[in-house]
Amino acid sequence: MVWAGACRAAPALTICRDPETEAGSFRPIAPHGQKAEMMTGLSIDNLSMRFDLPDGGHVQALQNVTLDLKAGELLSVLGPSGCGKTTLLNIVAGFLAPTGGKMTLNGHQITGPDAERGMVFQQGALFEWMSVRENVGFGPSMKGMPKNDKAETVNRLLDVVGLQDFKEKAVYELSGGMQQRVALARCLANDPDVILMDEPLGALDALTREKMQSLVLKLWKETGKTIILITHSVEEALLLGERLIVMAPRPGRIHKEYRLPFAELGVNADLREVKKHPQFGPRREEILNMIWDMEEEIMGTKEGAA
Amino acid sequence: MTGLFFLAIYVAIFVVSAFVVTRVLQKTAKDYTSLKTVTFGDESAVRPNRIAGVVSILTIFVMWGIFTGSSLLPSFLHAPGAFVGTTTFTYTAQVPGQAPDDATVTVVVHPRGAPAEAPEVTPGDGFAKDDSATIAQWRSGLIRVDANDELKKSDGAEVIAINGQKIAPGGTVQTVDGAVTLSDKGTPNFQPARGWQMEPLYLPAPEVVWTRTVQIMREGFRNFTLLEHLGFSLFRVIVGFLLGAVVGIPLGYAMGLSNWFRGWFDPIVEFMRPVPPLALIPLVIIWAGIGEAGKIILLFLAALWIMAIAARSGVSGVKISKVHAAYSLGASKWQVMRYVIIPNSLPEIFTGARVAMGVCWGTVVAAELVAAEQGAGMMIMTASKFQNTDIVIMGIILIGVIGFGIDMLMRAAERFLVPWKGKG
Numbered sequence: 001m002v003w004a005g006a007c008r009a010a011p012a013l014t015i016c017r018d019p020e021t022e023a024g025s026f027r028p029i030a031p032h033g034q035k036a037e038m039m040t041g042l043s044i045d046n047l048s049m050r051f052d053l054p055d056g057g058h059v060q061a062l063q064n065v066t067l068d069l070k071a072g073e074l075l076s077v078l079g080p081s082g083c084g085k086t087t088l089l090n091i092v093a094g095f096l097a098p099t100g101g102k103m104t105l106n107g108h109q110i111t112g113p114d115a116e117r118g119m120v121f122q123q124g125a126l127f128e129w130m131s132v133r134e135n136v137g138f139g140p141s142m143k144g145m146p147k148n149d150k151a152e153t154v155n156r157l158l159d160v161v162g163l164q165d166f167k168e169k170a171v172y173e174l175s176g177g178m179q180q181r182v183a184l185a186r187c188l189a190n191d192p193d194v195i196l197m198d199e200p201l202g203a204l205d206a207l208t209r210e211k212m213q214s215l216v217l218k219l220w221k222e223t224g225k226t227i228i229l230i231t232h233s234v235e236e237a238l239l240l241g242e243r244l245i246v247m248a249p250r251p252g253r254i255h256k257e258y259r260l261p262f263a264e265l266g267v268n269a270d271l272r273e274v275k276k277h278p279q280f281g282p283r284r285e286e287i288l289n290m291i292w293d294m295e296e297e298i299m300g301t302k303e304g305a306a
Numbered sequence: 307m308t309g310l311f312f313l314a315i316y317v318a319i320f321v322v323s324a325f326v327v328t329r330v331l332q333k334t335a336k337d338y339t340s341l342k343t344v345t346f347g348d349e350s351a352v353r354p355n356r357i358a359g360v361v362s363i364l365t366i367f368v369m370w371g372i373f374t375g376s377s378l379l380p381s382f383l384h385a386p387g388a389f390v391g392t393t394t395f396t397y398t399a400q401v402p403g404q405a406p407d408d409a410t411v412t413v414v415v416h417p418r419g420a421p422a423e424a425p426e427v428t429p430g431d432g433f434a435k436d437d438s439a440t441i442a443q444w445r446s447g448l449i450r451v452d453a454n455d456e457l458k459k460s461d462g463a464e465v466i467a468i469n470g471q472k473i474a475p476g477g478t479v480q481t482v483d484g485a486v487t488l489s490d491k492g493t494p495n496f497q498p499a500r501g502w503q504m505e506p507l508y509l510p511a512p513e514v515v516w517t518r519t520v521q522i523m524r525e526g527f528r529n530f531t532l533l534e535h536l537g538f539s540l541f542r543v544i545v546g547f548l549l550g551a552v553v554g555i556p557l558g559y560a561m562g563l564s565n566w567f568r569g570w571f572d573p574i575v576e577f578m579r580p581v582p583p584l585a586l587i588p589l590v591i592i593w594a595g596i597g598e599a600g601k602i603i604l605l606f607l608a609a610l611w612i613m614a615i616a617a618r619s620g621v622s623g624v625k626i627s628k629v630h631a632a633y634s635l636g637a638s639k640w641q642v643m644r645y646v647i648i649p650n651s652l653p654e655i656f657t658g659a660r661v662a663m664g665v666c667w668g669t670v671v672a673a674e675l676v677a678a679e680q681g682a683g684m685m686i687m688t689a690s691k692f693q694n695t696d697i698v699i700m701g702i703i704l705i706g707v708i709g710f711g712i713d714m715l716m717r718a719a720e721r722f723l724v725p726w727k728g729k730g
Binding site for chain 1: 625627628630631632633634635636637638641645646649650652724725726729
């Protein structure tokens with residue numbers, strides 16, 4: 001992807017997007033502006049998020065979350081509802097400003113949404129007024145990529161996600177699984193440094209979901225992207241997490257972190273085979289129990305809690 | 307009475323055609339719905355019966371024809387018409403101290419448009435002499451039967467019976483072709499049978515309306531051709547609507563995107579929305595007169611709030627994930643506006659436009675009813691003042707057809723321009 005590379009390889013201060021588009025498109029780059037040093041990964045330092053409520057109280061959605069993610073790592077985030085997973089993702093995406101702490105990506109601080117951090121939503125984030133091709137070409141169009149390059153990128157990505165026969169369809173003509181393939185391709189078309197996935201497979205049926213999990217692993221390996229994936233499914237978190245963090249609620253915090261072999265094993269392999277791995281079952285039970293305990297704590301039904 | 311009869315015929319046609327079409331004629335459909343065993347309460351299983359639609363419209367015209375004596379229908383289908391022709395009744399006069407005497411009254415009932423001469427009748431014998439009179443169809447008339455009698459009212463003569471039936475002042479006797487009522491002063495008042503048909507003054511026959519339509523299309527009405535009248539109405543609607551959309555849509559966008567605009571205009575829009583445009587007519591006439599400017603201002607005001615609210619809810623209705631997706635794909639504010647917010651709000655705006663066009667069409671007709679030199683509303687208002695009911699009905703039908711056509715065009719445009727409506 002020549003266009004993105006050219007941008008990064010330029011000297012210390014680079015205009016990475018059309019100067020007309022928006023103020024703040026100047027992206028300062030680390031002093032030793034070499035590509036190897038730029039891709040230092042994502043570092044989340046002591047991040048806190050506190051929502052003040054109208055009645056004077058407050059909710060501590062996140063407290064002192066610290067996380068270092070190297071370039072190319074695949075992180076899945078798991079936790080009971082209300083543990084701040086989505087808030088964390090929205091902060092990393094730049095849609096929310098944290099009340100404490102800071103985040104740096106490749107040496108610069110994150111202050112708002114940017115094409116360097118792509119996002120895949122659960123569903124309904126495709127533009128239904130555009131064809132599949134236009135959806136995937138949205139990012140390149142926004143930065144004014146020449147038509148031929150754009151068409152080439154879009155074609156290639158649609159082939160990769162297996163939608164070669166649906167390029168000219170309207171997105172609302174596709175099934176839910178196909179729509180998520182479009183969403184993945186759209187995100188990749190922009191060649192982001194980090195891909196943030198907010199329960200991308202949550203609305204799919206179990207069979208489609210398995211296929212899509214394989215696709216995510218394949219894309220991760222082929223593109224070498226850094227991926228943060230939020231999910232409700234323990235199995236999915238185990239399969240799609242080279243690293244897996246379990247978050248706990250009230251206040252939202254990192255409860256436990258794992259490093260897992262399953263994602264590597266699952267690349268271009270049958271995920272059902274991976275699930276037969278001797279460590280898979282025990283890990284799943286362990287995490288399920290952990291989350292189960294947290295849920296009970298939330299409900300106030302834990303035995304002996306009183 | 308006629309009303310009940312009318313309703314009975316209508317219900318009878320409804321029931322009989324329903325029976326004939328659904329039980330006798332309808333071939334067994336072979337589609338998926340026909341296999342559903344639960345159809346009562348399943349909204350998706352209820353589809354309009356096309357034949358019923360055709361029969362319904364035909365019925366309206368047939369009923370119209372039956373009760374107006376339309377020449378399009380064979381005469382045996384007509385409801386009994388108002389009596390026309392010559393009829394007679396006898397009256398019995400009495401003078402104190404003398405034997406009562408009978409005399410015959412011959413009445414010629416003529417169509418309203420063709421006055422007739424009262425026929426010559428021989429006076430006959432006795433002190434009461436035979437009379438003749440003319441009465442227009444659907445009208446009644448006092449007949450001064452004593453005027454030619456030898457002994458008149460002033461001599462103490464009184465009418466005591468009609469056709470041999472006793473009658474007192476205020477009483478009524480039915481005759482073959484009408485009814486005779488004795489006035490308070492003792493003069494017979496003959497009312498020819500009205501029949502069950504509508505008087506053309508109230509409802510002209512369909513072919514009369516059609517003939518009048520053709521005539522007005524050829525000759526125009528009040529110095530303007532029919533097309534000019536309708537064209538003026540349409541022109542006002544389109545200009546008023548476009549102005550309303552040009553101002554209202556950006557206003558709605560601003561209200562959907564900026565706190566200050568939302569706060570500033572919310573009270574105004576929320577107050578003006580429930581004010582019916584018709585209530586503004588007097589004020590607009592005071593301010594801008596009855597010319598084109600006044601009408602266009604009125605329609606502008608009618609469309610403005612609807613379009614502003616449609617655009618506002620179009621912007622508010624955009625899913626935040628779409629906006630987030632656009633930003634994280636590198637779109638600028640302007641690009642989010644152009645490629646996400648505007649296309650996402652188009653379906654709402656189209657819905658608003660359809661509503662606004664409907665309201666504008668209704669408002670323009672009302673405004674023209676109040677005061678106008680030309681236009682569909684002015685046409686029916688003026689016609690009604692001259693009792694040209696046929697023109698009034700023609701105008702109503704044309705207004706309905708145009709309103710329907712506008713809505714159909716808007717729907718077609720919607721299907722063509724925003725095919726993603728409801729698919730998000």
